[in-house]
Amino acid sequence: MDKQELERLASDNPAGTVPASQTVSRGKLQRQVSNRQAVESSNPSGEQGTVIEKPPQQLTKYDVGWRRVVRNFSPSWFSVTMGTGIVSILLIAIPFKSRWLYWISVFFFVLNTLLFSVAFLTSVLRYTLYPEIWSVMIADETNSLFLGTIPIGFATLVECWIFLCVPSWGAWSITFAWTCWMIDCVVAAAVTVSLTVLLISKSHQQPLHHITAAQLLPIAATIVAAGTGAEVAEVLQNPDHALGTLIASYVMWGMATPLAMAVLVMYYQRLALHKLPPREVVVSSFLPLGPLGMGGYTIMYLGKVSREVFPRVEFFHNLVIAGDVVYILGAFVALIMWGFGLMWLAFALATIYKSRPFPFNMGWWGFTFPLGVFAVSTIEFGVEMPSLFFRVLGTIFSVAVIILWMVVAVGTAKGAWSGRLFYSPCLANLKKEERQPKGVEDREKEASK
Incomplete structure (x- = not known):
């Protein structure tokens, strides 16, 4: 590629430029080249012991x-x-209904689909x-965990479809x-099982202080799929x-929730030691709210739907109280998980307070979804008990999530436009010959020779 073509590419939308940490100013480059030429002219024989500065590696079209x-679009973008x-689900779930809330939820549903x-x-x-x-x-111990965000993001689309489209479209x-939902279940279960197997089958040990709450992401995918299944069964x-x-x-739910509890124990030990x-990565301290909030909501909603479905199919030999039993048990299990989540919320807020200030990155989206599903669980308690306290508290949580979404969305838009957020650390693990890949057009040229 010639110099003019490279400059033309670099002058396009700033989102296509390299991050500031990877750029070299023209003046600095000229000084380094001049120094190199001066050293070479003073030592034309190139004797050992003389250090010759090399100019930085020239940028390529990749x-x-x-x-x-x-190339730098990592799975974390699905967060x-x-x-x-x-946010769309919360606008639907807020118990204080309004027509304008409905249309805002439709807007977020369309935006999320895009x-x-x-x-x-x-x-x-x-790929x-x-x-x-x-x-x-896949081999990266951190980047691969964000594969769990793909089925979770898809599950939110399915939920919004159930609440917004099914009542109108039949x-x-x-x-x-x-x-x-069935597609989402297969992907979520595959992510949960495969990434857990990869974690425990590593040839090298991972130190405890490298463990973060991001380990919960692939596990939460299956919990969210279970919660979506309860909503699908209802319709x-x-x-x-x-x-x-x-x-x-x-x-x-049984596959993932106990496993999430085990990871929480491990994560607490990491924090204690x-x-x-x-x-x-301090924002990841909010992630425990995800499996706790969604796990509680799921087991409660499953009991709610079971109370209606079990008598219709004469489940458990026509035992009429079977649905009521699982409903009551689910409600109490959900309440215990909600209380445990409240404790982790206090831990997360204290962590954020002690660690401020911290840089903006894609991890900031860890503020929104975990707190959002905790708010959904809180609202569901207010509906099922019924309790005005839980309805009001859930609404307060929902408003906080919406405000956080606005803040994080603005930061993400700025970072995407400048190109700073398009950075995938796992690319550093590529082999030397793979770091400058051959694009489709390069392969075509080689094939034509």
């Missing part, structure tokens, strides 16, 4: 423009869809054009939601289909 955006989706579509297509493009990135991303929309017209969906959701995590 370091600027859309190619850099695609944007998680945060946007939970964001998820763009993120998914960009990810497909990334299609640069397949070598997939293996290093039977076909129910079938569509059920199909999408299914065939009672046998609804029963199968409920049983599958109970199984997924090695104190607070670094400022760059």
Whole structure:
């Protein structure tokens, strides 16, 4: 690539330029070249012991423009869809109903659909054009955990579809939601199992002080899929289909929730022994609210739907109180999990207070979804008990999440426009010959020779 073409690419949308930490000023580059030439002229024989400065590596077309955006588009960008989706769900769930809240929730649903579509297509493009990135991303102990954000983000779309589209569009929309939920279940369970197996099968040990609450992300994917299954079962017209969906959701809840509790014990031990995590990842301290809030909401909602479905299919040999039993047990388990989540919320707020200030990064989206599902669980308590206290408290949490979404969305838009957020650390693990990949056009040229 010639110099003019490179400058043209670099002068495009700033989102396509390299981060400030990777750029070299023209004056500094000229000084380094001049120093190198002066040293070479004074020592033409190149004897040993003389240090010759080398100019920085020249940027290629893969370091600027859309190619850099695609190569650095890590799975953490799906956390944007998680945060946007939970805002839409909260606007639907707020018990103090209003027509304008409904239309704002529709707006966020459409926005989330567009964001998820763009993120998914960009990810497909990334691993299609640069397949070598997939293996290093999976091997990365931190980056791979964000694969859990993909099924979680998709699950928020399914939930919004159930609440917003099914009441208006009828039977076909129910079938569509059920199909999408089954796809989400397969992906979520695959992410939970595979990443957990990869974690425990590493050839090298991971120090305890490297453990963060991000370990909960792939586990939370299955819990969210179980909660979505309860909502799908509620709208299914065939009672046998609804029963199968409920049983599958109970199984997924059992797969993930105890595992999340085990990770929380490990994470608490890490905090007790090695104190607070670094400022760059301190926002992850809110992540325990995710499996606790969503886990409590899921087991309570499953009991709610079971109370309606079990008598229709004569489940447990026509035992009429079977649905009531699981409903009551689910409500008490959810209340215990909510109390445990309240404790972790206090830990998270204290951590944020002691670690301020901390830099903006994609981890800030960890503020939105965990607190959002905790708010949904709180609102559901207010509906089922019923309790004005929980309804008001859930609404307060919801407003806080919406304000946090606005703050984080503005920061993300600025970071995306400047290109600073398009940075994937796992690319440093690529082999030397793979760091300057050959694009499609390069491969075509080689094939034509």
